[in-house]
Amino acid sequence: MTTSSRELQENESHHPDILLSKHGDDSGIGSTENAKDEYVYIGDGYNLIRRIIFIMTVCSSMFTNQLGLCNSLTTLEIIGESFSVTDPGKLSWTISGYGLTLGTFVLIGGRLGDEFGNKAIFIIGMGWLALTSMMAGASVYSSYPVYILARVLQGLGPALTVPNALAIMGKCFSEGPRNMGFAWFAASAPVGAMAGLLFGPLFAMAWWPWIYWSQALGVAFLFAIAIVAIPNMPVEGEQNKRRTLRETLDRLDLPGGASGVIALVLFNFAWNQSLVTTWHEPYVYVCLILSLLFLAAFFYIELRLARYPVLPVAVLTSDIAFVFGCTAAGWSTFGIWLFYVIRISLNIGGQTPIQLAAWLSPILITGIGTALIVGKIINKVPASFIMLFAMLCYFITSLLMALRPVHSTYWTYFFFATIIATFAMDSSLPAATIIFSNAVPRQYQGMGSSVIMTIVVYSISLGLGFAGTIELQINNGGKTAADLLHGYRGTLWFSVGLTAFGTILALTFLLKDHRRRKLANNEKEEEQTDSTDA
Template sequence: MATSSPEGQETASHHFTNPPDKHGDDPAIGSAQTAKDEHVYIADGYPLIRRITFITTVCSSMFTNQLGLCNSLTTPEIIGESFGVTDPGNLSWIISGYGLTLGTFILIGGRFGDEFGNKAIFIIGMGWLALTSMMAGLSVYSSYPVFILARTLQGLGPALTVPNALAIMGKCFSQGNRDMGFAWFAASAPVGAMAGLLFGPLFAMAWWPWTYWSQALGVAIVFVIALVAIPNMPVEGEQKQRRTIRDTVDRLDLPGGASGVTALVLFNFAWNQSLVTTWAEPYVYVCLILSFFFLAAFFYIELRLARYPILPVAVLTSDIAFVFGCTAAGWSTFGIWLFYVIRICLNVGGQTPIQLAAWLSPIIVTGIATALIVGKIINKVPASSIMLFAMLCYFVTSLLQALRPVDSTYWTYFFFATIIATFAMDSSLPAATIIFANAVPRQYQGMGSSVIMTIVVYSISLGLGFAGTIELQINNGGHTKEDLLRGYLGTLWFSVGLTAFGTVLALIFLLKDLRRRKLAGNQKEEETTGSTEA
């Protein structure tokens, strides 16, 4: 995803070419300039092969993130059968458990990187993902709850790697190289998704644990390469000072993080667990109620108590609200249509997992192309316009999937919906990041990508919980293909409504942005006229 911030406006560095005395008699200024030139944009000076290795390693975080999500999308029934589990509500945790942990902890993962080093947390995340992937495969010898635990723990790996990968890219490249680095980062998402959709069912045809064991092996290799490929970035000036334990705790905002995580977990758990036990179970709605209490505690801590808030809610503006609303609406529907269109194809249409992988293969070409194009134009086209384009694409995709007859040919509804969906995903992420960066003060620029990614991945998991509730209410138990289809289509029409809402939000934000630009232009013209008359 392409992004920029005020810090990114400097030109490319000139290593070792600006001696201290160029800045007069102030050695501090010269020292600061030299430090910045030598370290902040260290990857600008890499030779081609070194740069490719570095970018590939950093982008592997998004690749493995999407791989971990999509390698199980078409195989829940196969996995569940080996454990004797067939209930759709129980099987949904194979997907939603992973997204729950990822969405809940990604903001905290970014904060840990800021405090303890982005490279260190990135490597820890890769190691954790390798271990939990191995655990997911080995759970075949245990029980289904152990497998779900392993899948849930897997999500913590990308929660640590993704935000720190973005931070590493931003600290090691100057503006132009950084934008294209973020574009390649976004482009790695459809490649990872396609790899998961292809190799997940392929390994499942032999024995499904190999899906996770192969993932563990690949991530372990990345873990080793990252030790060498990612440079040891210099510690920021204020981090060089020795801190007390109290200072560290304050900077991590542990009370705020704990209350926020608890609220997110309980809220998401309630909606997804309701698919298993229904809302008749008291503990389900008790968890939902408790989530609001912890959310209130989170906002109180962030507004009143935290010295270094993990999410500075005090700076959230109407612009940020529009960004959050559009991002949540778009990406929750992405999760819905991807999951339920696959269910329609497998359980009603009679397609196979391998056939679905072939049907979704265009996302590689269009996803990479869209990400790279956005990387080129993101600083030339208003982000509000790109966001509206993305929301329109989300809406059209959801509408095509909801209207698609089960027996329609691939080259009609499904093909065009797949193409348009990639336009939506790979344009909404960079646009949201840019808008966030422009709307908050300079000191909060670094958290922009982490916040947006939190909204993205949490929305996917939560959207599936909402959709699952709708499905169970209208599918009459899902005993026949007609009943199953009725439930699936209900979720897809829900996604149409969400994307329509997101499109309206994006249009309002665009009009606000155009009005703001017009007023700024008029004010500048008046100032110019006044200075000329003077």
């Protein structure tokens, strides 16, 4: 199958190295006409079985990402009890620590894949996740800080696999199969979440370390499969040239990457550590101040010094600001909703972890269905409209959960909120990626998915930090069930406010996008009228 001119132009704007020669020629991409005749997407030529194995292997990165997040959600108290830890602030690090590392290093993981090969970094990420999962289980013989360290290190695995999985998918498939590949990638998220919510408490019933040891065994299997199932993708053009050490360091943008990572880590650490020590400890707000200084240094380096910026802030536009705002509001709300609804159910409502897994099981069907539908319509419906739909779903879910009586029937608030939440998650991610892609110049298209994933996973962790601060300020020490519930509800009403803000942003962006489309159509009609008159 040869590529069309449209596909080739898209390829050049998104991934300058994604085409493979029929004849094995890797001398570089020539003119449009020659490329049209000589190059194909390697994945398009796979038979059905080979394609299924390949897509499942690549999508396993999102599956294991969500599995690692959700397999600890309903077992926090069980794990904490084995270490004699009951402080909610300390327990929250089980989730926020994982998200902190993941959100901080996703963009770096994508850049490493661009420079050293997406397949290589994907495989390294899987191997790292297997080792750190084994470490998390083995921490039962040590201490709680070692367990939290293992959870923090675990997040680096998906930070390497997720952005490179997206890049691999884009480099191996043409537009049609690629869109459906991305849809299956999104659909693997609820499958992974459901697996974590189900098998986490099941293994905890035997002995909680098996939550992580079983994960380590599964990821080790995926590590071996990935070596065979993912094709070697030769690099083209400038990447094929031998570079000096100085050139490699310039392209990695180490000063920019380091300052950005330090800023993100310190900022998130300050908010989440404040749940343990409160803001009265000087080092907490010192970390917050230092994070702002490093953030300023990051922007200066990216704007003034970096030859190959890890994040080209100079191209950020108002459209991208809308995307970032909506994505951050929606996904931070998702983290708050998932964490605190589970806390209410376990600590106030009396539900068991297994019962909660059953309550959340509809995400498996609606999540997959939504992702596949969005994959079909994403090129037919404006992404701004899909983003508004997603933000409305986030808002409705947050409102239902904030209003839900603790002992209400499952089939009322909880069931409908769960269904609507999956609509929000699996429509906001592809919409954000499309809007970002349309808003930046051609040479920055490849980083779009990495940037959006950075916003998604970092927002989840940071949102928990904000919510935890609110909880501790209003729960009167959490000594009674009523005080606990008051603190939990405060975080859920905070999520309502966040999603209301995100909905206003999405509506504003939709109106702006509609006006822009209308002006473009008017100009086109005027040009057609002028050409007819001539």
